Amino acid sequence: MENPSANNADIISITEAKKILDVKMSMLNGSTLEQVMMNNASFKDVCITGLKITDANLSDLEIEGAQLGGAYIHNIGMPPEGHPAYNPTAKQRPLKFESCDLQGSTITDCNLSGVNISDCNLNGMKINGIDVADLLKVYQKQGE
Secondary structure, three states: OOOOOHHOOOOOOOEEEEEEOOOOOOOOOOOOOOOOOOOOOOOOOOOOOOOOOHHHHHHHHOOOOOOOOOOOOOOOOOOOOOOOOOOOOOOOOOOOOOOOOOOOOOOOOOOOOOOOOOOOOOOOEEEEEHHHHHHHHHHHHOOO
């Protein structure tokens, strides 16, 4: 992260306050937000490469028209056993991916039970080393 003082930037500290920020055409490189509630916040036409979000509730998050190349999304879901917010009866609400280019992506050690994939290009897609297109061809032949 950049050091704000090295760039002659003002450091503004907001603690235990209720504020609505209207920020436009600004450079906020190196900013840190901790224990912040930003419900219904909106980011439009922003460059936030290198953004890291940890220990966050992102329910109902919508990302549209974004470039996510190189993104690393991991440990997503309900808090695990041992976490202070763990609730054994809580269920993860479904996620929805629509009109996404995921070619070359990797999905590892994920619970995909009940996942529905429809109207997608599956050429070259493999599950545990098995080509899905070939698998579907075999399945379709068995149904004839």
